Amino acid sequence: MSAPAIDPVRTPVPSAAVRKAAEPRRATPARFDTALGWSDRPSAAWALRILLCAIALGIFAAPFLTIVSGAFSTHASGSSLSFLPRDSTMLNFRVAGERGIWDYFTNSLVIAGGALLLQLAVSVLAAYALARHRFCGQALILTLFMLTMMLPEEVIAIPLSLVLGHVPVVGLDLKGTAWGVILPLGAWGFSVMLLTEFMKDIPTEIEEAARLDGVGEFRMLWQIVLPLCKPALGVAGVLGFVMIWDQYLLPLIAAKDPTDYTVTVALSILRTDPEVGSGVVLAGALIALVPSLIVYLLLQRSLVTGIAAGATKG
Template identity: 90%
Template sequence: MRCFSYVLTYPSGSSLSFLPHHPTLLKIRVAGERGIWDYFTNSLVIAGGGLLLQLAEAVPAAYAPARHRFRGQALVLTLFMLTMMLPEEVIAIPLSLVLGDVPVVGLDLKGTMWAVILPLGAWGFSIMLLTEFMKDIPTEIEEAARMDGVGEFRLLWQVVLPLCKPALGVAGVLGFIMIWDQYLLPLIAAKDPTDYTVTVALSILRTDPEVGSGVVLAGAVIALIPSLIVYLLLQRSLVTGIAAGATKG
């Protein structure tokens, strides 16, 4: 509340109070003049693209170990977990080198949004979450569908996936927030300051001597909006998915 109060008042640096005396959007306008909305758009594109890629990869990657036994299955699941164990600081330099010269195709992705979207699409948490959820889905429905001649892809799309909505809600909310809060990867992947995301822009805005803390807080309020909207829209799925996981445990 203090953050919102400070953003909406004190355009001339007047004394502090909990409730604004003369509310104004001056600091938000100043943040907009500093390009915060352009960085906001960059973050939206990256978060949306990264989340879609993440879920598109996670669903089939989770279905395979959840429903089929194959050699090296434990190793595959362990590799998925390793993507969550390695901190960004450890892989920052190797990732920067790879993005500058993508193996096989030899593309230079640095300076493009794909340099951020592609690495963030490979998040092991979504795969592990969906794998455990799919294991709890009764197989009788799938067996009946197979007897009717339903293929594997159609079975996944029309039978299994609708039953995974609670888990997809959890993966969607947490995945979006994880991507939206990224700082290091957008920083090293950008070649031009105009490619920065809103989180990187806020850290730079803090060092600008021409703006005060009120403008920085205004930018922080703007950056908070998408995560809040995503949570409110998927709140029911999030609670249902967490409750299902707690019941299993």
Template identity: 85%
Template sequence: MSAPAIDPVQTPSGKPGKSAKLSVSLTGRSGGQRRTTPARFDTALGWSDRPGPAWALRILLCAIALGVFAAPFLTILSGALSTHPSGSSLSFFPHDATLLNMRVAGERGIWDYFSNSLVIAGGGLLLQLVVCTLAAYALARHRFRGQALVLTLFMLTMMLPEEVIAIPLSLVLGHVPVLGLDLKGTVWGVILPLGAWGFSVMLLTEFMKDIPDEIEEAARLDGVGELRMLWQVVLPLCKPALGVAGVLGFIMIWDQYLLPLIAAKDPTDYTVTVALAVLRTDPEVGSGVVLAGAVIALVPSLVVYLLLQRSLVTGIAAGATKG
């Protein structure tokens, strides 16, 4: 085999440069075709296109993980579509498939509770994003006395379980201080307590802190005010964080159980999560109706995740690579 032929890239002076790229071609005895090495198929998990023990082990681990996460959903869907679901055995496929459970759940008012949840989740998420964005902008882009105390208070709200504040919150909703309003039995009794979430404030604050000061200074030289700065400069750079806050905030609001329960005056004020607990205690309905209600309650969270999954993954990846 002949020696490799190295063709140096010439500099303008006619001499090979130190950083010149070398073009190496390996030829056979006949000086014919160039030999190329096939590109290896790599992923973040170290996958390879060649079957082997490691390849089989990774396939097995992925199958186990898929089974662990997918099995509950398949079981719920199977039970919701089965005529007589069994609560003592797992079944991934419905027996005697029927939509009777869905119809009975609708007759029990599941769609009314579902609409209540949609109104509360939509209004609560909108209010939460507005409040948390304004709070994060003040904490990240401005300096004022007591800033550390405000951050500490937001963190404390994440440390207290709902059961601890249930009784004080019930008293406040029944008689709002100063205003003297009774918010029980209204959607505002559920939406307003969810207007600020410490997690979203902390997340947006950390993202806004990483925005270069030069961008803000250049915008201020053009006469940009605070609200315009937030809307046209800061928020477009925080889209990944807003996606994460939107997905997690919606799931948090949608899964609320204790707050809608203490804010309701009548069973018609219940959300779908509370309605599922009521259906479970109803002796006239079986487990299939409860599973049908669970499938209905699962759909909005799944839709929101599928719509915002790109922003969610981008935001998590951006937060993991900071620093």
């Protein structure tokens, strides 16, 4: 008696829907979406947003273009709006140089560079202690840093002038020196608070693993914490430089002689000089504007990344 024949197993034929789902998906072009809800399809709302952006760009760009055109114009006027130079010339920069603008510019560079380095060093050390350690009086110290941000410069101008003239304990007279401007700017509450909040988000597991390998405090800060805080350092660097570069009252009260002034104070002197015109003042303003633009362009990526990280935190 022969065994019954066994039919071979038939492979089920996939349906059209299954075959379509199994096919590799083609990459679809990304839409041009922004926070304003833009799309790549022209419409009335799309045109309205373009118009609003053009108006905003004109409002912010008009002063800058006026400074550039007036600095290179023979007959510049601060009350007229002009985007193109009239009778282009370099005479305004030469007259500004004769009035000592480059000496004031050098003073500003020395003060801004020294104060920014000192400010970042103090902010990093203070933020590391406040964020990664617990000690008595920590809340009080944080409150004091916040209070320093609420005091206007005019309130502390006279006491600061007296202190700079005779520093307590050591009895030094810092007026007329770069240190008279650098030291008061060496600590800024905003950068301390910014770095403190950023360092608090660093996982404790990283620190614990590093300590098991015998990493000390200084190495922990230099090789582990600081590389993770590059975006926050970029924000603190850009905003700190702009704050220091735009100082007006502090260089004025810390100076003993007009040669000690910075470029911001020199611009007010040029403006009141009856022998120079608006073109010379605009040329000096353009010279004073260049360092801030350079610092922003160099640290733009870190600035945007740091702001984005702060916006999405939590």
